[in-house]
Amino acid sequence: xxxxxxxxxxxxxxxxxxxxxxxxxxxxxxxxxxxxxxxxxxxxxxxxxxxxxxxxxxxxxxxxxxxxxxxxxxxxxxxxxxxxxxxxxxxxxxxxxxxxxxxxxxxxxxxxxxxxxxxxxxxxxxxxxxxxxxxxxxxxxxxxxxxxxxxxxxxxxxxxxxxxxxxxxxxxxxxxxxxxxxxxxxxxxxxxxxxxxxxxxxxxxxxxxxxxxxxxxxxxxxxxxxxxxxxxxxxxxxxxxxxxxxxxxxxxxxxxxxxxxxxxxxxxxxxxxxxxxxxxxxxxxxxxxxxxxxxxxxxxxxxxxxxxxxxxxxxxxxxxxxxxxxxxxxxxxxxxxxxxxxxxxxxxxxxxxxxxxxxxxxxxxxxxxxxxxxxxxxxxxxxxxxxxxxxxxxxxxxxxxx
Numbered sequence: 001x002x003x004x005x006x007x008x009x010x011x012x013x014x015x016x017x018x019x020x021x022x023x024x025x026x027x028x029x030x031x032x033x034x035x036x037x038x039x040x041x042x043x044x045x046x047x048x049x050x051x052x053x054x055x056x057x058x059x060x061x062x063x064x065x066x067x068x069x070x071x072x073x074x075x076x077x078x079x080x081x082x083x084x085x086x087x088x089x090x091x092x093x094x095x096x097x098x099x100x101x102x103x104x105x106x107x108x109x110x111x112x113x114x115x116x117x118x119x120x121x122x123x124x125x126x127x128x129x130x131x132x133x134x135x136x137x138x139x140x141x142x143x144x145x146x147x148x149x150x151x152x153x154x155x156x157x158x159x160x161x162x163x164x165x166x167x168x169x170x171x172x173x174x175x176x177x178x179x180x181x182x183x184x185x186x187x188x189x190x191x192x193x194x195x196x197x198x199x200x201x202x203x204x205x206x207x208x209x210x211x212x213x214x215x216x217x218x219x220x221x222x223x224x225x226x227x228x229x230x231x232x233x234x235x236x237x238x239x240x241x242x243x244x245x246x247x248x249x250x251x252x253x254x255x256x257x258x259x260x261x262x263x264x265x266x267x268x269x270x271x272x273x274x275x276x277x278x279x280x281x282x283x284x285x286x287x288x289x290x291x292x293x294x295x296x297x298x299x300x301x302x303x304x305x306x307x308x309x310x311x312x313x314x315x316x317x318x319x320x321x322x323x324x325x326x327x328x329x330x331x332x333x334x335x336x337x338x339x340x341x342x343x344x345x346x347x348x349x350x351x352x353x354x355x356x357x358x359x360x361x362x363x364x365x366x367x368x369x370x371x372x373x374x375x376x377x378x379x380x381x382x383x384x385x386x387x388x389x390x391x392x393x394x395x396x397x398x399x400x401x402x
């Protein structure tokens with residue numbers, strides 16, 4: 001803990017000196033750098049919510065006053081809903097970021113299907129970099145094109161897979177339909193992210209197909225936060241992140257083992273986010289299991305806010321409100337998310353204003369969702385007046401994870 005206290009003390013001083021946004025947030029809370037001498041003192045700094053981060057970025061574009069290095073030294077810049085322009089800071093300890101990949105044995109001789117998207121969002125390229133740093137050869141397939149992915153997997157003898165577990169289920173189901181069972185599929189290593197990794201999926205991948213697997217927990221603003229290891233419930237936390245679990249209302253840290261909002265502090269001085277509220281619910285282990293070298297997060301237990309992750313992307317209620325402002329025909333809108341055969345299904349219920357004409361509106365909504373949230377809508381239903389109850393949640397998650 002001595003080391004983490006020193007790192008946090010130095011981080012806060014550096015951020016206060018170099019990041020105007022951090023200085024402003026601390027000054028407003030009446031907190032000086034000298035007040036933060038270690039991890040326990042972080043609670044003096046208010047939790048930074050995603051909505052507040054969006055507002056700060058929009059008031060001081062393009063990086064909100066959080067970046068402490070010359071923007072010309074950034075290798076990449078991404079975009080996430082808000083919009084927020086996410087800088088990719090150079091990693092302070094590149095080797096430590098390879099731990100999830102080395103855990104499943106990724107190295108020279110592995111050919112890995114990387115099925116994450118490569119544009120706009122960081123997942124595809126960042127994981128590509130890590131795979132190559134481990135010595136692997138990357139097959140940058142991106143999402144979709146399942147039959148083509150299977151053809152490449154077989155022709156190139158791909159031993160690794162990176163992507164969502166539901167997509168690997170889809171890929172294996174399709175391969176089985178094509179006459180390729182577990183004995184024929186060459187995949188032996190898999191890293192998942194962006195959605196829950198269920199026990200039944202693990203049983204299939206590890207039991208039936210003999211794979212070594214891990215699930216990574218991450219966010220566009222923070223990068224990889226932690227990853228799963230055999231013998232440790234939940235996730236072992238990366239050394240680049242310090243977690244607290246806090247009361248969602250007050251931001252006060254909770255005791256280990258108690259469930260609350262996961263609040264993260266990045267230890268990268270180039271783009272420091274201090275006490276960033278992820279909106280996820282979780283609990284920290286009182287004593288980390290031996291496989292974890294640092295903190296252990298016992299699991300993800302839902303969302304404290306209204307944002308929901310769909311197909312690896314967050315959908316925010318304010319994005320729905322934006323849609324209402326764009327189309328005067330709409331009185332109210334609600335998204336219902338279900339799950340059919342390993343696939344998220346997004347249905348939009350639309351209540352029109354009296355006398356409004358909804359012709360062509362479904363196509364416009366679908367195009368707006370793709371543009372603003374990079375989310376494909378499966379169906380648009382025009383519902384009767386009163387179907388969407390006043391005060392009802394704008395995003396209803398009806399998915400069941402076995």
